[in-house]
Amino acid sequence: MDIEQFRKADYQAIDRICDYYYSLQERSVISTVEPGYLRKHIPLSPPGEGEDFQVIADDYQKYIMPGLTHWQHPSFFAYFPTACTFEGILGDLYASSTANPGFNWSSSPACTELEAIVMDWAGDLLGLSSAFSNQAGVGGGVLQTTASDSALVVVVAARALYMRDHPDAKLEDLVMYTTTQTHSLGSKAALVLGLQVRSIEVKLDHGFALREDALRDALESDAKIGRKPFILIATVGSTSSGAIDNLADIRKVAEDYPSLWVHVDAAWAGVALSCPEYRCELYLDDINSFAHSFCTNFHKWGLVNFDCSALWVRDRKNLTNALDITPIFLRTKHGDAGTVIDYRNWHLGLGRRFRSLKLWFVLRGFGVAGFQQYIRQCIALNQKFANLVDASDELSLVTKPSLALTVFRIVPKLQEENQPSLSLDSLNDLNRVFFGRLSARHDIMLTQTSLNGIFCVRLAVGAARTNEGHIQEAYNIIIEEAKFAVQTWEQTVNGVATVG
């Protein structure tokens, strides 16, 4: 393809992308293809000769589009949002156009410098203290691929720091701390690094938050048997229920355990710190005063298309001490002089995508006010949904709604005063039937979870085009399916009872 052919193909691509966005609302959210569908359409080997691009572009529409789940659909409420914006898409397009691996300052000064500046902007947006800023030169921010990569990098850094401060410690005694609600990134990091992990149990009546006593007990019992807890992954906004670990409590305990690194994983909820009214609830003061590292994904609820995981550390030397390997061909005048950031030493790979461009475009396009407005709108929409659930006869909230996430299930109101309430197992069975019905639909998408044995359904708001109408419609669908589920389930139970 030459430059003029690219111009033409690109105009067409943009036209088709616009048509896609116009048509989004009419599409089903969920793809209806069966596993292996694509093999029927795509040859087993690549073509011998190059093909005409128009044919390739048309095949994207014909074969790929039907296999897509539409995360930007206004009725997509599953997992977590991946709110995507045209500003971000354009940033990504420009970034692809230079295909720059930006691993050190010299490899493309703009890549490093823009990332350092935009990460300071993002820190400012969220209210992070200057301890984390690139400008101040001690801490700093870096864009990673995912929150899982961010956590892995931080665990590597924390391990290196611990071993430097405790040269006699044995690696096999080191233990990572998580809770039973921590994202699987904790166990994944432990698996990759061959480390032990202790998952501290958190309770429903504590809103699944880690509190002082549970943490202190774990640390004390491990100290007695010579285990060395070196990092705690705390969560602000857990994946299952939006639970927020009590960072004020954790800070109190951490004062007595100075070699425990505290990483705050706020992959989903962290962007809500952009609104001052949520900073207290999300423990911003504690993050600022003692957390060693903090991560939030702008590619979830932060209007930037995947991938854009923002990681800040209080001391950048902990990253570079753990990850700096500099063969001769990577040495540069500025790197040797220490006058520039070499981001290759702040993550696992050497090369890196030019992600700061899309974050820069989005933050400029929306401004702080626009960004806050979007976050507030999502939270208001979720509150509307939670209120509907709370007022209904069939459904009830399992936990307090968290920002833009509601976790609920069917708990039928008792028909008669003295009717015995349903057992946990029966309620779980009923809710599985309910979720089975919901997930058989194509016009809405939600996900299931289990909280300490309670089977529940999650609704996460965040697609940029979701409005009040979509929330009302979602509620109508959910309540209709809940009624059907109760009916079907009663018939089954009665049927079994008659046979018995």
Ligand SMILES: *Cc1c(COP(=O)(O)O)cnc(C)c1O
């Ligand atoms: C989504 C999520 C993750 C995982 O994010 P990736 O960027 O896909 O690794 C981790 N922690 C929390 C709390 C999340 O919500």
